Amino acid sequence: MKELVVVSGKGGTGKTTIAAALAALVSEPVVADCDVDAPNLHLLLDPKVQDTEEFIAANVAVIDPTLCRACGACELNCRFGAIGSDFVVDPIMCEGCGVCEVSCPYNAVQMRERLSGYIYTSKTRFGPMAHALLLAGESNSGKMVARVRELARTLTETTEKELIIVDGPPGIACATIAAITGSSAGLVVTEPTVPAIHDLKRVLSLFQHFTIPVMVVINKADLNLRKSKEIESFCKEKDIPVVGQLPYDPIMYKAVVAGQTIIEYAPNHQLSTNLQNLWEKVEQQLDSISRST
Amino acid sequence: MKIAIASGKGGTGKTSVAVNLALSLRDSVQILDCDADEPNVHTLLPLTQDQIQPVFTMVPEFDETKCTRSKNCSAFCPTHAIFVSDQGITFFPEICIGCGGCILSCPSQAIQEGQRQLGVLHQGMTAPGIEVVYGELDVGEPFVVPVIKAVKDQAKNSEGTVVLVDCPPGVSCPMVESVHGVDYCLLVTEPTPFGLHDLRLAVDTVRQLNIPIGVIVNRAGIGDQQVFTYCASEDIPILLEIPHSREIAELFSEGIPFTQRMPDWQSKFRELFQVIQEGIRK
Ligand code: SF4
Numbered sequence: 107m108k109e110l111v112v113v114s115g116k117g118g119t120g121k122t123t124i125a126a127a128l129a130a131l132v133s134e135p136v137v138a139d140c141d142v143d144a145p146n147l148h149l150l151l152d153p154k155v156q157d158t159e160e161f162i163a164a165n166v167a168v169i170d171p172t173l174c175r176a177c178g179a180c181e182l183n184c185r186f187g188a189i190g191s192d193f194v195v196d197p198i199m200c201e202g203c204g205v206c207e208v209s210c211p212y213n214a215v216q217m218r219e220r221l222s223g224y225i226y227t228s229k230t231r232f233g234p235m236a237h238a239l240l241l242a243g244e245s246n247s248g249k250m251v252a253r254v255r256e257l258a259r260t261l262t263e264t265t266e267k268e269l270i271i272v273d274g275p276p277g278i279a280c281a282t283i284a285a286i287t288g289s290s291a292g293l294v295v296t297e298p299t300v301p302a303i304h305d306l307k308r309v310l311s312l313f314q315h316f317t318i319p320v321m322v323v324i325n326k327a328d329l330n331l332r333k334s335k336e337i338e339s340f341c342k343e344k345d346i347p348v349v350g351q352l353p354y355d356p357i358m359y360k361a362v363v364a365g366q367t368i369i370e371y372a373p374n375h376q377l378s379t380n381l382q383n384l385w386e387k388v389e390q391q392l393d394s395i396s397r398s399t
Numbered sequence: 400m401k402i403a404i405a406s407g408k409g410g411t412g413k414t415s416v417a418v419n420l421a422l423s424l425r426d427s428v429q430i431l432d433c434d435a436d437e438p439n440v441h442t443l444l445p446l447t448q449d450q451i452q453p454v455f456t457m458v459p460e461f462d463e464t465k466c467t468r469s470k471n472c473s474a475f476c477p478t479h480a481i482f483v484s485d486q487g488i489t490f491f492p493e494i495c496i497g498c499g500g501c502i503l504s505c506p507s508q509a510i511q512e513g514q515r516q517l518g519v520l521h522q523g524m525t526a527p528g529i530e531v532v533y534g535e536l537d538v539g540e541p542f543v544v545p546v547i548k549a550v551k552d553q554a555k556n557s558e559g560t561v562v563l564v565d566c567p568p569g570v571s572c573p574m575v576e577s578v579h580g581v582d583y584c585l586l587v588t589e590p591t592p593f594g595l596h597d598l599r600l601a602v603d604t605v606r607q608l609n610i611p612i613g614v615i616v617n618r619a620g621i622g623d624q625q626v627f628t629y630c631a632s633e634d635i636p637i638l639l640e641i642p643h644s645r646e647i648a649e650l651f652s653e654g655i656p657f658t659q660r661m662p663d664w665q666s667k668f669r670e671l672f673q674v675i676q677e678g679i680r681k
Contacts, residue, residue, distance in 0.1 A: 117410040300652065
């Protein structure tokens with residue numbers, strides 16, 4: 107089983123559009139949307155939900171006002187500023203650690219399970235899909251990403267598939283770490299802009315930190331050819347393969363509006379040909395990675 | 400006055416809006432870049448002098464000689480970061496959330512408060528009248544929220560200062576931490592189904608915090624009309640539309656804020672600021 111994680115560091119570089127196009131090009135993939143904070147892949151893949159599970163990964167403190175004597179012990183010991191001056195817990199700030207519960211001399215604090223979101227098992231026109239929705243303001247997106255990946259692996263086994271395509275989260279913190287650790291390889295979608303190059307370098311060092319193979323695709327490459335060259339030479343120096351360059355074309359947006367992948371929306375367009383070539387290069391990389399491990 | 404610039408979806412133009420608004424106001428502005436995973440403000444507005452300081456989180460420090468193997472700490476630890484055996488104590492700092500519960504639960508005062516670096520804070524002027532503060536999470540560290548808090552702690556509270564908070568994407572805890580406590584929230588979106596989907600999530604989140612909202616539509620002209628229909632039906636004002644333009648995109652690619660080359664836009668951003676002020680007073 108192979109697992110390719112599409113990430114970007116910076117948001118809005120075309121990560122989801124490209125992940126969806128790969129899902130359309132690969133024969134019989136399993137798809138996982140690990141951008142649980144702001145998932146978008148379902149808007150292109152139109153999953154039919156087969157199963158929903160509640161995701162509970164943490165607790166939240168609740169103070170019983172009839173038992174509370176306002177002694178202030180919980181407020182003093184809470185390091186997350188979650189206890190308001192009126193001894194009501196702010197669930198947004200609460201990390202669910204339970205320090206207040208053990209600090210309270212009057213047993214007024216109770217820890218309750220907290221619903222962080224939902225995890226879905228679905229069917230799409232390309233294959234099975236695991237995805238999720240994190241509720242607003244919730245933490246634990248890392249744990250949720252890990253759960254979505256676990257589900258995708260189970261789906262791969264039960265349906266005897268070989269490849270998982272993961273649409274990863276932006277950034278480099280817990281959710282991204284949870285999305286890439288233990289995967290076969292990462293595909294970083296970048297664009298030739300000063301901010302995106304800054305973010306690319308950080309996300310590439312994250313892959314290096316966890317020693318995970320990685321490759322790069324430059325989206326909107328002709329927006330700034332000089333910056334695209336800069337990305338190429340940086341990657342060459344670091345021995346990271348650049349597996350494709352895609353043109354800047356508003357047809358991307360049109361396909362999104364139509365709720366389709368580029369491959370379906372404009373099969374004969376240059377972009378679709380480029381994506382096909384991209385997938386061939388990615389496949390070669392994945393093969394050589396699996397041979398060397 | 401504190402204004403957050405947020406969005407559910409990444410790459411809609413938050414940073415561009417924050418930077419161009421700052422350049423248009425030009426005086427007594429402070430930008431707090433809270434996207435400590437991938438801070439970008441300084442790539443458009445380089446700091447002339449950069450003061451750097453580390454950001455720490457609390458971690459326990461164990462004194463093995465005092466430890467009586469009660470195992471109270473490991474029983475308490477919500478993330479199972481501590482493992483106590485007869486041979487000694489094993490501690491996994493990268494999963495410790497720094498709650499301090501282990502210190503409280505130790506019967507023999509064998510645990511002290513130590514610290515561990517999570518990232519750094521940068522602070523400096525970028526132009527006369529514009530200060531930039533940004534956090535930078537160390538690569539490989541999972542917990543970004545303490546770095547965001549360190550950035551927000553630098554917010555100027557003086558009456559005349561306009562504090563612009565550039566938020567991380569998404570709607571989970573880092574975004575909420577960044578938006579928390581501001582007077583107004585600008586949500587930047589693009590008129591596509593992706594933009595609309597994530598805008599809805601962001602609106603639901605910011606409404607829970609009781610903060611007034613205004614929307615900026617970036618890349619207007621691409622996509623469809625649904626963002627406009629949604630905002631009208633939810634009674635959310637659209638304060639500014641920035642057209643889809645190759646010229647703006649090319650300037651951005653070079654790291655140039657577009658108002659510097661298209662000065663007419665500065666008055667539009669100043670008008671935007673007036674409308675926000677009225678929105679806060681309401
Ligand atoms: S501070 Fe909290 S999370 Fe860290 S080791 Fe102690 S109990 Fe565990």
